[in-house]
Structure formats: structure tokens, C-alpha cells
Amino acid sequence: MTQYGSETILPYNKEEQKGTQVKRMFDSIAETYDQLNHTLSFGIDKIWRRKGIAFLRPFSPKTILDIATGTGDLAISMYKKLRPDHIVGADISLGMMEVGRKKVAAAGYSEHISFEQQDCTALTYEENSFDAVTAAFGVRNFENIEQGISEMYRVLKPGGRLLNFDANWYGYLYDEEKRKAYEQDRKNVEQHSLDDHYLCTDIDAMEQIALEMPLSAKTRPGWDAEILKETGFAEIHTDTKVWERVWSEEEKLNYGSTPMFMIHGRKGDSKVYA
Numbered sequence: 001m002t003q004y005g006s007e008t009i010l011p012y013n014k015e016e017q018k019g020t021q022v023k024r025m026f027d028s029i030a031e032t033y034d035q036l037n038h039t040l041s042f043g044i045d046k047i048w049r050r051k052g053i054a055f056l057r058p059f060s061p062k063t064i065l066d067i068a069t070g071t072g073d074l075a076i077s078m079y080k081k082l083r084p085d086h087i088v089g090a091d092i093s094l095g096m097m098e099v100g101r102k103k104v105a106a107a108g109y110s111e112h113i114s115f116e117q118q119d120c121t122a123l124t125y126e127e128n129s130f131d132a133v134t135a136a137f138g139v140r141n142f143e144n145i146e147q148g149i150s151e152m153y154r155v156l157k158p159g160g161r162l163l164n165f166d167a168n169w170y171g172y173l174y175d176e177e178k179r180k181a182y183e184q185d186r187k188n189v190e191q192h193s194l195d196d197h198y199l200c201t202d203i204d205a206m207e208q209i210a211l212e213m214p215l216s217a218k219t220r221p222g223w224d225a226e227i228l229k230e231t232g233f234a235e236i237h238t239d240t241k242v243w244e245r246v247w248s249e250e251e252k253l254n255y256g257s258t259p260m261f262m263i264h265g266r267k268g269d270s271k272v273y274a
Helices: 018-041 045-059 073-082 094-107 145-155 176-191 203-212 222-231 242-246 249-255
Strands: 063-067 086-091 113-117 130-136 156-167 233-239 260-267
Touching: 045 073, 045 130, 045 156, 045 242, 045 260, 063 073, 063 145, 073 086, 073 094, 073 113, 073 130, 086 094, 094 113, 130 145, 145 156, 145 222, 156 222, 176 249, 222 233, 222 260, 242 249, 242 260
Parallel strands: 063 086, 063 130, 086 113, 130 156
Antiparallel strands: 156 260, 233 260
16 A cells, blocks of 8 residues: 555644644644634534434433533534433543533523543443433544443443544554545545635644544544444444435535544344333
């Protein structure tokens, strides 16, 4: 396979754990994260959240754990539409969650949404604690993906639902064809005189971290479905076309080579919560 120099790109500090690097990066961008995210997506980020909420609505979850919650956008949206008893937003970044706490307080939801710093591969919650566990673009940052998914399964109640949104963001660091597709995205954006979303981030830093993350080299969501099955999840379903329904034309041009997907499953047990 063609080499792209990725083997020479080092993490911030070879002596640090990957999770520490991820935490520092998100702490550093916490104050500007929401503005950048909403601006680049032209509000489309709200549409995929609505898709996730629509999936959960028939199950009426009363307790929800939002993994890698960031600044709490998904948690806030879920509370507005689902009105569960309580949502816990868990994240490794205190900076991101502090922004989230302010947003929750401003919305008047502090009694119903709380934030806790957690290592998502070693959650402190008891087994069978939550009716639903959600994750949006955060699983890829886990140091040990299998352990993180196992922890989600453990804290779900019997019959509880897992919902995850993600994408193959950095596959181009490992695969020649994906590299070509990624470079074509950049050309398409330039030809249409659009903002290149990758240029609005610290792409070098993001690639350094991606190279340290095991999911960057996996083909998803096929890999995710296999891991969910091995962990014990049932009724696993992947939606690889969700990006066609929720992304703007600008996002499709920016991210055409790394389409977003949705995957969900039920904790494999004969008991299904009401």
C-alpha cells in the first residue's frame, strides 16, 4: 500500500495516553466549539439530532446516558423532545462540559440534565442503570473501542437501546483509494467556491490524534455492527444513507468520502423495558 508519511506523524507527546491528548484538545476548543460546529454545518447538525430522537421516542426512555456529550447539544435536544426523568452527559473534557452546564442552566434544565467527567471505557455507573445510551461522533476517540462498547452494554437496562452516530473520518490516512476520494472532496469544494471545513480545524493535530485511535483504520459501520453483535446487542440496524437526508449540499461536497452513519441496537435480553 502506498505510504503517505502517516507513519512519521507523531502524537503531541509519545509519553502521554491518547485519552489525555483528546481531553486537552477538546478543552482547548471548548469555548468556540459550538459556534464553529453550527456555522460549518449551517444548522444541519440539528437535523441528525432530530433523527436520533425520532428513533428513541417509541421507547420512552426515562434515564439516558449521553456518551462523549461535549457541550451537551444532543442531551438538551433529547430533553426538549423526550422529557425523560434525567439525562447524564458524560465526557472526558471538563472544558466542554462547563460550556454545556451553562447552556443547560440557561435553558432551565439543570434539574434534569447533569454532567460528569467519565472515562468511557471504565464507567462508574452500576449495571442496568439507563434506558438508553447515546453517542454522537465520540466513540472514535475511545482508547479501547471494544471496552467502551462493553461498558455501554453493561450500564444499559435489559432491553435498553444504544444509538450511535459516526463516520469514517480519517480512513484516508491508511487507504490509498480513500485518500484519493478525500482529495477529490477538497477539489470539489474549491471548484464550487465553498468553505473547506477541514481548513477551519487544526487538521494536523486532528490527524495526529486519529493515527493513535484504533477506529481510524477500520471500515465502518460494518466493524461496529460486528462488535455490537459480539458484545451481546440484538436488533442491530445500520443506516448508511442518513447523510443523504440530513446533510446540506455543502456538507456533501466537504464530506462525501466520509459519509455519516447511524447504528442502533437493543441490549440482548428477553425483558424489554416499557
